[in-house]
Amino acid sequence: MTPPSSIETSLEGTRDVEAVILPDLPLTVSGVSARRAKAGTLVAGTAAYSNSDFFKSPGESKPKAKRWDHLLSVESKSRTPSSLKSAARFLKKSGIISLGGGLPCPEYFPIEELTVKVPKPPQFTEQECLESGQLLTAGKYDQSEGTGTYDLSIALNYGQGMGSAQMLRFVTEHTEIVCHPPYRDWQCSLSIGSTSALEQTYRMFCERGDFVLSEEYTFASAVETAAPLGIKFLGIKMDAEGMLADTLDVLLSNWDVEVRGARKPHLVYTVPSGQNPTGATQGVARRKALYKVAQKHDLFIIEDEPYYFLQMQPYTDPNAPGLPLPKTNEEFLKTLIPTYLSMDTDGRVMRMDSFSKVISPGSRIGWITASEQIIERFVRHNECSTQNPSGISQIVLYKILEEGWGHDGYLQWLINLRVQYTKRRDTILAACEKYLPTDIVTWNPPMAGMFLWMNLDWKKHPHARTKRIIEIEDEIFLAAVEQGVLVSRGSWFAAEKASFEPTQLFFRATFAAASEEAMTEAIERFGIAVRASFGL
Template structure:
């Protein structure tokens, strides 16, 4: 394995890991002659004639919910862009059934790999040359392999005190220890409290004398789950500088960054250049000069969760290790998913068309966020200061803090009791929410978890979304009126 400057961060077991030694082709020795047109009797790959599918036809949409309320006859009359995927042709720009449904390299199909590389180069090119990526089975798989590549039992990883806790469970299976970092939880918040992060690392041995110095920071800096905050580039630069000083890696989880929540997407036509240069938040990759950032991306939020496709970007030394882990575990991601995803993107117009789709998604989510946010800000529960609404700039979630202390009965309860009472009221009024304590890391964070996470994404339409918000507001009113 190639030694690179940050190789000391790799987990011990990976340092002696090698890809499978099994080889289906052994080259000729001693200058032996090789036939120009050999017949392959070596591979265990079924001939594509055994595949029971000859052609796939996909009718694609120009914008979300385009056909949601239309009848079948109305849909049939729409001029939808049709994608056809055939078994075999001689156009190397596409992925055909004969190729895409076959076994392939652990890094994924070369065409999708190249597309992902062009996407990263355009939007978030690392600030050094020796970078690479590997296609994964979604962001969760990417994070799992990052943790596997890095974590020895007893290693510590910093995480935002409120975060997507399944990732911390993922970390723990390798013996990693999640240590919470305080975040600012208010309408002006950018997430991690930079000064507290710096103090934590500068005084680590005094604050956590029994724990190893952190190996990495796991962070969701854009559309943070659950809070919804987005860190500015200046804040990211400050955090990067602190982490570089302490030789801490950055594991950047960014499933929500392409979903921009801004009224401009509602009021006018945002151009691709504006989307890229004005509205998209820049990844930590763009300020990374030492190769310490590993970024996990996914197609789940912009294409479909069931595709189970994503990729990890980072220094080639790390990516080679993650690719080796893939070759010894999951092998390649689903060829069927790669075939459909890539052909939809390519036949609809490639990278430009894919950016247009992301703009349309941002518009649809921005409409939902506006309905949600505006209703809550104008509500009685906000006027009475029962709640504090955190306006998100990216993503799928909106968090609402509940000021339990304003009610005489509620202020006597602990956080578990109050959240349980709130949950009961929500169920009574017919709305299901995520309680803050479920997304808190550590006892101190749980004590401060007086909030709920609400999603913009599941409702069938704006009417259903608005009804859900009204039911949530009624739940809060009911709770504060009776206190139980």
């Protein structure tokens, strides 16, 4: 295959997200099979150069992304391609003997074979896997011996900054199936998890002293990762659907550089589905409204979506029959809320996906999707820092996702997670109804994710007039620990930590970790602590 063409200057100005007509048909699972059959066997050896253009639809009828030179940091603009990584493109020349890069000989890798046992779709329980799971084996020389397309001699060696071609193909196809980006020059790159990708993104777009915009309560590590870089967070008011578009617009329309002591922000960080910590999920109308504000003020959006596929069945009365589950993968995909990437006509979104919440946090593999220009800058950063995700993790995931399940089986796995998380959510909500004083503690049933955000009416506390909210929060937190349950304090998730003085009292509980029995017991214990603190 030929390398992609050089980056071209795209159309200027903004485009109305609702006015674009896209004649290209979305990629389907069956379409992947047909495309691969036409392309032939993937041949990608050690440190093989690749990018998403090798594996996605051409999309010739779509516009190209805008250019973002004016938003990139001095550091990002100064990065140049790695001389050693760039030389890898010559390895595809037939018969070439490499004395160039410092690639160790696979003969000295002390791992001859890896075997993993995984479930066979749709038999996903641990017991079913023990009884009838499939064994997937990776040998050292599977590719050269013609028994596989990805082996240990490749995975255990150095790789390219965008990740292996084999895993890049899978995530590119998956992204196109789910999001079908409406511009032409989008690409993917593997990452070593979203937190690492986020740190790199800050450095690509921000200088010291800049503000990043986010929900007023946000992922604590996002704030803590930015702080040492001299980057501050500014929280935007929320409701049950997350960030308020009007509030964001008003803030930016009235930005005063002298008062704020910083230039107008151009980066917004959001977790649109099952937001951490509040569990809020932005509906379609909210996402479109926020995207239009981003167009108006030339914001670049970081769409952090680790919980996107943990969208659950609608919550109903415990005694009411639940809605039927999707019967097919196609039905499942139609139930998912459209992503920012799927409505991004400008190329102003970087979507961050992760296997952490749907496969394993310890894999430390995720991927980002953005315009060709942004991916190129991201890969330049990888080349002189993380280099590429763990080869062992990549080949294990490849065996599961590609050889074990395929796109069809992976979507079945995600439907299975919907069933499991719906059950867990309903369990914790039933426990809350039973054990918490509902005149004091209220909550919105989450539509996605793994968190329940509980709002306590602090004004009913006997010391409401004599103690600060933060002090009441501390009292309840320690009382809960004394009762034998650990919940997270709402103040831990404030976007503006340095100046934070809460006006409401929140606690976050997760329904992802403990067993259903233990989770119910934990809520009962938390209820005892709340009642004791409120004198009930």
